[in-house]
Amino acid sequence: MKMAGWLSVLLLCASISPVVSLICNTCSGLPYDCQESTQICTVTQTNCMSQSFTVVSENGSVTEWTYKGCTQGLVCNETIYTDLGYRRTYISSTCCTTDLCNDNTYYARVPLSTLFCESCEGNNVSCAASNVTSLQCAGVQDRCMTVQTVYVNVSSSNVVYKGCGTGNLCGRQLYYNTGGPRVYTEVSCCGNKYCNHGVKAVTVNETLNGIQCYACNETGKGECTAPINKTVSCMGNMTSCLDTVGFPRGNTLMRGCCSSDVCYGLSASMSLQASQKLYCCQGNLCNSGNIASYFKSGSTSAQRSVFLIGGALLVLMKDLWTLL
Template sequence: MRDVEFFWISFFLSLMVTHVIGLQCYACNGDSNCQETEDCEEYQEQCSTTVMTILTRSKISSYFLKGCDVSGKPNSSISHLSGNQVVFLTEEHCGTELCNEGTLDVLDALTARGRQRSALHCYSCSSSDKNCFNASLAQMRCARPEEDCIDITAFTVPEEFPTDEQRIKGCGLLSHCQEPLGFHNQNSFYLIKCCNFSGCNDDRQDYKNTSLPLNGVTCHSCEGNATHGCSPDDITKVQCQGPMTQCLEASGIHGISGQSSVVKGCASPSWCDSSYTSVYKNLGALHSRCCTGELCNSWIINGTLRPSPRSRASDNTTVQRTLLSMGLLLSLTFLLSSGSS
């Protein structure tokens, strides 16, 4: 009987300890031989590994970044030309203890490229080239046949990204990219497009200086928190462009500052169905919703997304978790009292 009691006490304690301790990941900056670890914050539910490899005629150099990251970010890879270099950027995520131990090696893809006959040829440039809008664009051959041609535009006010990352064309594997992925408000503009035949990413429009056509939808716009950036006095209205036909609002914890953060604006349906709000706004513990209708993204009050009156799923989940925790504590208390009697 004592053995049974000891088993259940250990089991319940292990469940509670696991809940408190959280995830641990390998963490390093620049070196592939990563032995250091870090304890993740509660809102950081993934480990990440990012590798940037730069290929020139004379050498190959790689830069490694590992650590904790917010949940929801998908695995992705991008390659593009930058001057006389080819830049490969790969990012992978996982959700178990110290799961980001290994290193990603772009050399495998480069070695296999010579044996492949069906890889696409895509237009390629970056903002550092200052030629993404020119009539003559360079082309590159993709490293793997499963890669698409990609075209990524990302800029913010004030700038959050390096200038050379505001526009990238090349090859890549990106999730949810069957339709244009787009989000914009008064502070940000993101547009991600993928296509699957050679030379299809030839769009040369300068979205920073020439807006997409308005689509007739108006949404609330803000970025910040409940007191700075997204307070009632800070929220403005934005007329939606192009494929961004829905209103989006999201709240979460910023992956770097650890502070509560809110974002509102216009989004494409594909963006709403994807995790790119976490990717570009670096938000963990994300609560997000999209809606159709004039200025419908008005549910976030004081930085918190209130549940829909027609859906109590979030409330039910909280209640179930609370009951489960209470059940564990009651069972543990019962076993302890039984053992002492």
């Protein structure tokens, strides 16, 4: 190669800047005493996040917690409030995009509200009665909320919760099937005083949609270890396959079919812990346990069809679901 050619190559290499990852503070603890260290984010994690929650019990005791770290921006600048009378939960998050910018003390936001809703914990019969409890909402809870879950297997059971919430939880459909009882959870909301009267029927669509997924529930007996041979036929709006993985060991804890709302972060109905992550993929038997294959660079659909839920959101949403 001529000298001019070598010079062009050298100039080209010098002009290419390496990818510089964001650096964030990371910690998990009390808002006023969160012992911070630093974390180098992955290329896709473009935000530093602070996320806090406050839980107020019926006896007036207050529990507060803060999480800081890197995030892809999926849970930035959100506020969630729920109240069933015996406990109120306030969750909020904030994000920034420069190195170590999440260094301030951060508390969940707790504004005021004057909305009144029906409050109940029972089933579709007891929570549709006229003797339910009255509840004054707190914070910016601007919706009366009803959360109803139907479990379908050989027989069916129904669980209903009523209380206060915010609009970003409304209309969610959390359906999944891992080979045991099929679970259908729906969240309905309205914005007027005591408007969550009665109980609407959950949409249970058991029509096969042509998709099959690997299925298992790990109980400590190796149900989710290789060889993978158990499958389930997906129904209705369960159009994705899921794989719930425990970290840092990376062992699968649950596989099956699910609806898209489960993939987008409202996997709280599955009681995921902070040390667990949920992956979704689309296509027959795509949840084979090879997590790297969910993100194959050669697949044009992989980035559109796979969603990774951050552990911090899961632990907060699990606590939220307990309250709902």
